[in-house]
Amino acid sequence: MTGDAHHLLPSGTPVTLIGIDGHPVAGSGRVFPSDAELRQALAALITARRLNDQAHALVRQGRLAVYPSSHGQEACQVAAAQVLDDGDWLFPTYRDTVAAVGRGVDPVEALTLLKGDWHCGWDPYEHRVAPHATPLATQLPHAVGVAHAARLRGEPTVAMALCGDGGTSEGDFHEALNFAAVLRAPVVFLIQNNEYAISVPLARQTAAPSLAYKGIGYGIPGERVDGNDVAALLTVLGEAVARARAGEGPQLVEAHTYRMQAHTNADDATRYRTSAEVDAWLERDPITRLERHLNLPASDVSEMREAADRVAAHLRDGLNRDISPTPAQLFEYVYATPTSQLREQQAQLADEHAREGAAG
Amino acid sequence: MTHEKLTMAQALNRALRDAMTEDSSVVVFGEDVGPLGGVFRVTDGLTAEFGENRCFDTPLAEAGIVGVAVGMAMNGMRPVVEMQFDAFAYPAFEQIVSHVAKMRNRTLGRVTLPMVIRIPYAGGIGGVEHHCDSSEAYYAHTPGLHVVTPATPGDAYGLLRESIASPDPVVFLEPKKLYWTKEEVSLTTASLVGRAVVRREGTDATLIAYGPSVPVALAAAEVADREGRSLQVVDLRSIVPFDDETVCAAVRSTGRAVVVAEAAGFASVSSEIVARVTERCFHSLAAPIRRVTGFDIPYPPPKYEHLHLPGVDRVLDAVDDLQWEDS
Ligand SMILES: Cc1ncc(C[n+]2csc(CCOP(=O)(O)OP(=O)(O)O)c2C)c(N)n1
Ligand SMILES: [Mg+2]
Numbered sequence: 001m002t003g004d005a006h007h008l009l010p011s012g013t014p015v016t017l018i019g020i021d022g023h024p025v026a027g028s029g030r031v032f033p034s035d036a037e038l039r040q041a042l043a044a045l046i047t048a049r050r051l052n053d054q055a056h057a058l059v060r061q062g063r064l065a066v067y068p069s070s071h072g073q074e075a076c077q078v079a080a081a082q083v084l085d086d087g088d089w090l091f092p093t094y095r096d097t098v099a100a101v102g103r104g105v106d107p108v109e110a111l112t113l114l115k116g117d118w119h120c121g122w123d124p125y126e127h128r129v130a131p132h133a134t135p136l137a138t139q140l141p142h143a144v145g146v147a148h149a150a151r152l153r154g155e156p157t158v159a160m161a162l163c164g165d166g167g168t169s170e171g172d173f174h175e176a177l178n179f180a181a182v183l184r185a186p187v188v189f190l191i192q193n194n195e196y197a198i199s200v201p202l203a204r205q206t207a208a209p210s211l212a213y214k215g216i217g218y219g220i221p222g223e224r225v226d227g228n229d230v231a232a233l234l235t236v237l238g239e240a241v242a243r244a245r246a247g248e249g250p251q252l253v254e255a256h257t258y259r260m261q262a263h264t265n266a267d268d269a270t271r272y273r274t275s276a277e278v279d280a281w282l283e284r285d286p287i288t289r290l291e292r293h294l295n296l297p298a299s300d301v302s303e304m305r306e307a308a309d310r311v312a313a314h315l316r317d318g319l320n321r322d323i324s325p326t327p328a329q330l331f332e333y334v335y336a337t338p339t340s341q342l343r344e345q346q347a348q349l350a351d352e353h354a355r356e357g358a359a360g
Numbered sequence: 361m362t363h364e365k366l367t368m369a370q371a372l373n374r375a376l377r378d379a380m381t382e383d384s385s386v387v388v389f390g391e392d393v394g395p396l397g398g399v400f401r402v403t404d405g406l407t408a409e410f411g412e413n414r415c416f417d418t419p420l421a422e423a424g425i426v427g428v429a430v431g432m433a434m435n436g437m438r439p440v441v442e443m444q445f446d447a448f449a450y451p452a453f454e455q456i457v458s459h460v461a462k463m464r465n466r467t468l469g470r471v472t473l474p475m476v477i478r479i480p481y482a483g484g485i486g487g488v489e490h491h492c493d494s495s496e497a498y499y500a501h502t503p504g505l506h507v508v509t510p511a512t513p514g515d516a517y518g519l520l521r522e523s524i525a526s527p528d529p530v531v532f533l534e535p536k537k538l539y540w541t542k543e544e545v546s547l548t549t550a551s552l553v554g555r556a557v558v559r560r561e562g563t564d565a566t567l568i569a570y571g572p573s574v575p576v577a578l579a580a581a582e583v584a585d586r587e588g589r590s591l592q593v594v595d596l597r598s599i600v601p602f603d604d605e606t607v608c609a610a611v612r613s614t615g616r617a618v619v620v621a622e623a624a625g626f627a628s629v630s631s632e633i634v635a636r637v638t639e640r641c642f643h644s645l646a647a648p649i650r651r652v653t654g655f656d657i658p659y660p661p662p663k664y665e666h667l668h669l670p671g672v673d674r675v676l677d678a679v680d681d682l683q684w685e686d687s
Contacts, residue, residue: 065661065662118660118661134490136448169421169424171423172451197420198392199394204419266399272395330657331657334657341656352677
């Protein structure tokens, strides 16, 4: 251990590689992602936006119980998935449906919980995506555990652990960072700082110069990145993943972004922020920026749009399908072997149903 | 005495305002309770009226919220803190169990904690997971905490005023599905904690309920009445302290009882009620006391919650089971 914390310090300003005008930012000294990587990211961004807007509409149509949209934050969602290998793990929050889809989870499955079901919908082992976590920051220690176990088993796995700005105030965030550092667990903690925790602005959450500083006390290096610049995210997250994989221990990345819509459909954002504030973020939109930069032939972009439309149609169809309820299943997965009480209760419910059926 | 027509959320808001006006040591804090007024708007307007020192947003940290409230209560304030939802109070569980509940005892009564932990709880609103837990048993099982839960706007006002004035910590459980029920409320501070109330008179059997299950019991009594059976309904209002006297008198008067509660039945508050009443009223009982509770499963999703929650039919089935005839 050295007394020098300098190497842990984040840069004063977030890393940006592509400016708002679409031109590369000079003098960053960072690796610029290849055109192929950026094209892949653009296709994913367009699909991500389409999914966010489709899910938003499905709430209004009563097909989804609730949807915390990542509209505006798609660059973080896309990059977090794109920098991982197949053997890596992703630990999403409720807002990170699109990142889960980026790992290969079917969007219909990805929205199972938010549709109002009791299970997450996908098999976490299939794509190595943990179930969404709603209790804030509780997924972070799990990511550390998965990464530590992988190291013990000699696997090259890295865990990407997602968290919001508000979530960094929870005890679990701090305990996870400390464990990861002490265990040298290969975890990349990505904080999507979208400036609000429901109505509470960042200034009420922390007095630190930036959230990237939160790692320093634990011995974890922090980086700040423009969360609406997918090129910068691919580079910064990609390098963080590589360092974690190489045995350099956990990494912390703070992405500066903005939630363009209300917290969820149940929230009224006009009570705590102005439309001028929201509008100011429009010009930083991650998709427009990358489109300007790549300047692809119109036909390429419309192909990407059509692909996104197909994914959205698949989501719409999946959620519009009425699935007949299966109440007996409520008792099936509580234990490996249901207790006799659960069997009794299951029978009681079936009996009530049968009687109702007979009466009706 | 003033009367006003208020929803339960408004009655709670009114109780906070009146307490803050009367006593400058009352402070309110939690997540989104400031300018937003809380996700259920129970703290609406308090920051504007009383300023940031009296009602403020905290960092997102439930253990911190309750822990800081402990310190403020140790030093002359009366904190009223909000946990945003039932299941999001669990990070604060250690503070509640190890400190809030025990401080008086471990200081021989020298340090007391006049604080209220408000928790929107229970289901029936189509909430997604972690938003519908009935967590009363955890708190009721912890010696040192008072646990109260209103079923009407009027009781919400009175119980909250009394809880804020209490020298001991109170876990104040607000049934979410009743936030929007409305009634004429008398803004009194008559003592309600520890006093159950007979909500409906009846002679054949007694339904014992609290919080969100009280309206269900009343609806069941209404239906039973049409079918020629007279059901009495008791609303506990306060789980700790428990009003043995009122509950037992009611059960003795009918000789039969059913407990109705949303929480899973195993090792629950409803189990405790059955045990206490049986111990005290054994010779007055014509049948074993029945319980109608949630199933012993994690709270199910919206499209299944009507199957899980105790409903009128299930209550009436249980009443039918009370051995009305020797068979
Ligand atoms: C332990 C816990 N407390 C409270 C909540 C209620 N809640 C849900 S989201 C949220 C705000 C979280 O903000 P942030 O971490 O910044 O993520 P964002 O929603 O902005 O993506 C709150 C308070 C919760 N889910 N879990
Ligand atoms: Mg946020």
